[in-house]
Amino acid sequence: MEALEKGCVVDGHIEHFDVVVDTLCRALKQSGSKARLAALALPPTAVITQRLVLPAPLNESALAQQVESEAGRYLPFALDEVCLDFGVMGQNAQSPDDVDVLLVASRRERVEERQALAQAAGLQASVVDIETHAARLAAVHLLAAQPEEGRNALLALVEIGGHGCHLQLVQHGELVFERELATGSVQLTQLFALHQRVLQKAGPASSRKSEEEGEDRSAHALWHSLASEVVRALQFFFSRSGQHNVQQVLVFGGLAALPGMAQTLAQQLQLPVAVANPFEGMQRGGQRQQHCRAQDAPAYMTACGLAMRRFAWC
Numbered sequence: 001m002e003a004l005e006k007g008c009v010v011d012g013h014i015e016h017f018d019v020v021v022d023t024l025c026r027a028l029k030q031s032g033s034k035a036r037l038a039a040l041a042l043p044p045t046a047v048i049t050q051r052l053v054l055p056a057p058l059n060e061s062a063l064a065q066q067v068e069s070e071a072g073r074y075l076p077f078a079l080d081e082v083c084l085d086f087g088v089m090g091q092n093a094q095s096p097d098d099v100d101v102l103l104v105a106s107r108r109e110r111v112e113e114r115q116a117l118a119q120a121a122g123l124q125a126s127v128v129d130i131e132t133h134a135a136r137l138a139a140v141h142l143l144a145a146q147p148e149e150g151r152n153a154l155l156a157l158v159e160i161g162g163h164g165c166h167l168q169l170v171q172h173g174e175l176v177f178e179r180e181l182a183t184g185s186v187q188l189t190q191l192f193a194l195h196q197r198v199l200q201k202a203g204p205a206s207s208r209k210s211e212e213e214g215e216d217r218s219a220h221a222l223w224h225s226l227a228s229e230v231v232r233a234l235q236f237f238f239s240r241s242g243q244h245n246v247q248q249v250l251v252f253g254g255l256a257a258l259p260g261m262a263q264t265l266a267q268q269l270q271l272p273v274a275v276a277n278p279f280e281g282m283q284r285g286g287q288r289q290q291h292c293r294a295q296d297a298p299a300y301m302t303a304c305g306l307a308m309r310r311f312a313w314c
Contacts, residue, residue: 001296002027011163012043014113021120028121039127039134039306040114042106044166044178047130050074052101053092063088067103075105083111083128089174104130127309132168132178134305135159138278139250140173141308153247156271158230159301160261161253165226167233169246177237181229223264230269252276256298278304 002023008016052070057063067086068079075082082105089100111128118125139157154176157168165181230249238244249271251262256275266273277297 001299002030012046013110014117017117017120020117024117024121028123036123037126038118038123039129039309040118040125041129041131041134041302041306042110042114044130044132044180046110047104047106048075049105049130050103051089052086052103053095053098054101056091056097056099063101067101071103071105074103077107081108082106083108127306129306129309131302132159132166134309135252135302136168136170136175136305137308138301138305139170139276141304142250142276142278142280143173154243154245156230156234156246156249158226158249158251158265159253160226160251160255165229165253167230169234169237176241177233179233179236181226181233220260220264223261224268227265227268230265246271249273250276252278252298252301254299257295276301 004023005016005019008014008019008023014020052067054063054066054070057066064086068084071084072079085104087102087104089102092098092100114128115125135157139155143155154169154171157170158181159166159168167177167179167181168175169177234246249265249269251265251273252275255261262273262275275298277294278301279297
């Protein structure tokens, strides 16, 4: 992990390309990895996804033609301006002669930007995914270690990052609902900065105690605000789907491990809340024997899911 300078990446767009390349090169050097194939991700705001119901094709070429023909109905751009991909999700539940297909598209310039970043760092971009999809893949890995009833439960994934919060509902490993949460990312970033200052402060104990109390009040208000947004999103889903059986909330992201966050969310949501550690149950390999700190592990959820693309469909 290497920290980027503020403003280098804004809303998923690389504003200062050379600075990001230098930072990535430092991270690669620190990792000691010899791998040169890279999996990168775009933010969900840069990607359009659409589930299609299409007649079961005779071959892959025919399916590709069907998808491209349908894509023009859903995309606000010309087809030569976008990168398209698709995956067959399986047989349609209502029509056995049809298949469900997930269409994914992004502006070509956004994909090529990621490819150029990898190339400038001496890497080859073999996968360009979506951040939320990668995080979901890592979550499914964590669920695989649970009893069967836990694996089949409706799970809420809440990403809490410095740039915003995102909710996904997952069942049987499949996404059933997602929504951006309206919690202020600026306040979350300020809270993280305050937390860091308190940890590093070497002043009198009374002064530290005063700052810690102020941090606790700020954190309590923010966690309650976030929990309220999660509740509203869940109620919207429940009203549309008729389901009311979310069994667990899994939180991850750069701010997920802040003290008191999981406890406050659990109290307000009245649901079990756990902070995700995507490395749970994994063996560590390679020459470097560096340990990931427990408070850093939730920030690696998306990166872990991207790395697991080697073992998933690519």
